[in-house]
Amino acid sequence: MTAYVPFVPLPLDQEDVRYEHGPDSSRRPGVPHGFTVELHWESTAYPGTTRKVWVHVPAAYNPAEPAGILVFQDGWWYLDPEGEVRGGIVLDNLVHRGDIPVTIGVFVDPGVFEDIEDPVRRKNRNAEYDAFGGRYGAFLLEEIIPEVRRRFVISDDPERWAIVGGGSGGSCAFTVAWHYPDRFRRVAGFLSSFTQLPGGNNYPALIHMTPRKPLRIFLQTGHRDLRWNQPDHNWLAENLRVAAALAEADYDFRLVLGDGGHNPNHAGVLLPDALRWLWRPGDAD
Template identity: 70%
Template sequence: MTIEMPYQPLPIDQSDVRYLHGPDSAPQPGVPTGETVAFEWRGSEVYPGTFRKFWVHVPAQYDPAEPASLMVFQDGWWYLDPAGEVRGAIVLDNLIHRGDIPVTIGLFVDPGVFPDAENPENSNNSKNRNNEYDAFDDRYVTFLLTEIIPLVAERCSLAEAPERWGICGGSSGGNCAFTAAWLRPDRFRRVIGYLSSFAQMPGGNPYPDLVSRAPRKPLRIFMQAGHRDLHWNEPEQNWLAENLRVAAALGEAGYDFRLVLGDGGHSTNHGGVLLPDALRWLWRPTDD
């Protein structure tokens, strides 16, 4: 089936571009609102000494007798904030109501902070975000699977099939989502990465080489990259180039992936606007 797209002129200035949100990113008449519950977590064994908040969004259609899908969002409040760019809970409510995606629990997890750090007002001292998100190891996905998701499972019935578990993030949260699914495809098989910070992973971006050498994993991956992302026209630490390298490797290896290129800089705007389409694409019933 051919899908016809309306004409949209390209902006001449590729840096100062803002995308407008569609109707799925705003509350709609007749769409029931799910319940969002806030939690705090201080007892981490994977990241000792950290404190964080997380939120669980349970859609109105959730039935404890029917295990729900799960979507994890890094940078929890940024992706949940109804006045922000992503508006995750609003999008989930709209898409579930229309039957575009299955009934899905939204888990929005903030990165850890060290409340007892010296000079906590200094973000480099108090925040554990880059340590958690940029690392190429299994600590963060282990943290999710052993510390946070069990707390969700105590309150909600979650599907066991890994095809029904997804993970989403932007910037460092994007490569974090990729790493979580890459290392644990037995749990996460749906991935969204916006403007992923592969360029700043310690030791460099491992994925172009890994994707080309490792047996293909059963992942479905939605990527967004920006023409004017950080260092876009420089030979090193180039966010755009590293995302394109990962996308090329996925394509050459035959992965089920989609790359959307946009204008603008390192901002959550374009990825947030794309969230409804990204979720629909991730949960589509076929591999077309």
């Protein structure tokens, strides 16, 4: 089946490119609103940190039928109905239309040290997100998701579990799925900060050396992402290297390259289609 893409002229000046949101990023007439529960969380995995977590439940949720789960990093940034991504609105629209299965969104803010006044040292975001290892994934699986499951019925099927993030949250989402493919089979990373991983970006080599994991991966990067024309710590180049390795290793993946810079605009515009693609029929295995 041929997919026809409407003609859109390429912008000649790439210095300030913005994408227009589609209809699923706004409230649609006749689509019932889900509800959101806000939690305040003190972590044991990251001692001394607190954070807010929002759980968004689409109106179609039925406790008699287990829901899927979609975890977002940088919680409020991705949930904010006035922001660029509008994750709760997108979930309401896609679930209502049957484009994706009934899925509960879990929007997790990075931790902060409330007793530290310095605004830089107060944030634990980079320590949590820009790390290679299973610690953050274990935090989700041992602390946050059990609390969600205490309130709502969540499917055990890993094909119904997904994780999303942007920037450092994007590479974090990839790392969680990489270490826990028995739980998270769907992952979307926008403008991922692979270049900030301690010791450098080892994913291209790891992808080649490791037996293929049963993951479905959506990546987005921007032609004007950070240091896009520099020889080192080039965010664009590192995303392209990861994408190339996934292609050579025969992963079920998709790469979207935009003209924008390091901001969530393109991610927000793409989110509805990214979720449709992640949950399209067929296994990632």
